[in-house]
Amino acid sequence: MKYIDEFRQKPLGKNLAASIADAVEKGRHYRFMEFCGGHTHAIFRYGVQDLLPPEVEMVHGPGCPVCVLPISRIDQAVALAEMEGIILCTYADMLRVPGSGRVSLSKARAAGADVRMVYSTQDALQIARDNPDRQTVFFAIGFETTTPPTAVAIQQASQEGLRNFSVFCNHVLTPAAIRSILDTPDAVPLDGFVGPAHVSTVIGTKAYECFAADFHKPVVIAGFEPLDIMQAILMLVRQTNEGRHEVENEYARAVIRDGNIKAQELMAEVFELRPSFEWRGLGAVADSALSIREEYADFDAEKRFDVELRPAKEIRGCECGAILRGQKKPLDCKLFGTICTPDNPMGSCMVSAEGSCAAYYSYGRFRGAE
Amino acid sequence: MCLAIPAEVVAINGDMATVSLDGVQKDISLVLVEGVSVGDYVIVHVGFALSRLDPEEAAATLALFAEAGVLKS
Numbered sequence: 001m002k003y004i005d006e007f008r009q010k011p012l013g014k015n016l017a018a019s020i021a022d023a024v025e026k027g028r029h030y031r032f033m034e035f036c037g038g039h040t041h042a043i044f045r046y047g048v049q050d051l052l053p054p055e056v057e058m059v060h061g062p063g064c065p066v067c068v069l070p071i072s073r074i075d076q077a078v079a080l081a082e083m084e085g086i087i088l089c090t091y092a093d094m095l096r097v098p099g100s101g102r103v104s105l106s107k108a109r110a111a112g113a114d115v116r117m118v119y120s121t122q123d124a125l126q127i128a129r130d131n132p133d134r135q136t137v138f139f140a141i142g143f144e145t146t147t148p149p150t151a152v153a154i155q156q157a158s159q160e161g162l163r164n165f166s167v168f169c170n171h172v173l174t175p176a177a178i179r180s181i182l183d184t185p186d187a188v189p190l191d192g193f194v195g196p197a198h199v200s201t202v203i204g205t206k207a208y209e210c211f212a213a214d215f216h217k218p219v220v221i222a223g224f225e226p227l228d229i230m231q232a233i234l235m236l237v238r239q240t241n242e243g244r245h246e247v248e249n250e251y252a253r254a255v256i257r258d259g260n261i262k263a264q265e266l267m268a269e270v271f272e273l274r275p276s277f278e279w280r281g282l283g284a285v286a287d288s289a290l291s292i293r294e295e296y297a298d299f300d301a302e303k304r305f306d307v308e309l310r311p312a313k314e315i316r317g318c319e320c321g322a323i324l325r326g327q328k329k330p331l332d333c334k335l336f337g338t339i340c341t342p343d344n345p346m347g348s349c350m351v352s353a354e355g356s357c358a359a360y361y362s363y364g365r366f367r368g369a370e
Numbered sequence: 371m372c373l374a375i376p377a378e379v380v381a382i383n384g385d386m387a388t389v390s391l392d393g394v395q396k397d398i399s400l401v402l403v404e405g406v407s408v409g410d411y412v413i414v415h416v417g418f419a420l421s422r423l424d425p426e427e428a429a430a431t432l433a434l435f436a437e438a439g440v441l442k443s
Contacts, residue, residue, distance in 0.1 A: 001392050003376040003411055003423055012435040038373050091416070120417025122399065145374065148402050149418045198374045201413055201421040224373065227435050253428035254376075254413050254421045263402045263420070354373070 007225030037064030037354025046226035066352035074099035121153035176288035204259025281324030374415035
């Protein structure tokens with residue numbers, strides 16, 4: 001497939017591996033965080049780690065929206081789904097994340113709740129149009145990639161007067177999460193970041209310039225194909241060697257400095273910053289998430305329905321929090337591969353197609369390391 | 371969640387487009403992008419085009435992979 005196959009060519013991968021091995025300074029340790037779960041999965045799927053010299057260590061970041069959503073928000077979604085007359089729509093990954101008492105949306109559905117998986121916000125709108133006697137709630141999650149489509153849906157519902165549609169908004173912001181990781185007092189020391197691919201199509205490379213300037217960390221925006229990631233690692237090694245800390249763009253075929261202005265304007269029309277939002281692993285992070293503006297309050301499920309946010313406990317022994325901060329690896333968790341597997345996940349990092357634990361488990365690379 | 375795929379635009383109808391990915395066709399929304407024509411490749415995510423792929427930049431990046439190498443192919 002065009003723009004995919006070319007970025008997976010083996011000879012070029014070997015070439016880049018040799019270049020990285022040649023570029024690293026012997027005796028120096030390079031620790032880079034790939035923020036996105038999409039990058040983590042590509043690294044494991046294609047064995048990128050095995051192509052890197054021992055000097056380069058990749059630390060997996062919190063860029064997995066399903067993983068970072070706290071149990072209390074999942075409990076709220078389950079409570080909404082269990083209300084009489086509600087159809088709760090969400091993206092596929094959300095269905096299997098266990099909430100309190102290990103009740104997931106999928107279990108709520110088995111017990112009779114009307115929970116539906118959608119591919120797009122447009123599907124959720126259509127469900128609302130087709131079921132005028134019932135309330136359709138879209139459980140919205142995700143970083144800046146899924147946020148503009150939610151904004152579009154809210155504006156469409158407003159224009160159509162679709163009174164039985166609302167959004168349970170859990171959209172979160174990438175730069176706030178990066179800042180939180182850098183601000184953590186006992187943070188894992190990092191030499192730089194492989195920056196998000198598709199989030200950056202929306203927010204642009206300029207959104208990361210503060211990290212280069214304020215924290216002196218290089219950031220290289222990279223596509224999700226294996227050669228993209230290897231090229232970005234090479235660029236990070238070179239920046240580290242030269243003592244530079246700049247934002248560089250490996251994914252120039254899809255990302256520009258300003259990002260997608262149209263999408264940014266749309267988000268700003270519909271959403272505003274939440275003063276604080278709870279993240280799994282990162283705790284309460286200021287200005288890190290979005291809520292629906294007053295003008296669109298009629299479409300805000302948190303205002304329409306009375307669903308209390310109650311504190312919830314993490315599953316005992318689950319290390320998702322430390323893994324999301326980059327402080328632990330999946331193999332450091334006692335539950336990993338024993339009672340927690342993709343078929344029977346305990347923590348969110350094992351559920352999502354972007355979670356670190358699922359990446360470790362699914363591609364089986366940890367087995368060779370034992 | 372942020373995984374998105376490059377797909378070729380084969381038809382445009384107002385704010386909607388039909389894209390083709392290895393022969394599989396799908397209708398997506400173009401409301402988030404500007405200046406997309408038939409034949410362009412767009413990054414498709416949850417039913418929306420998020421950005422238009424720049425063929426020249428793609429070629430430049432591929433050239434970078436090859437030239438960066440210390441191995442000669």
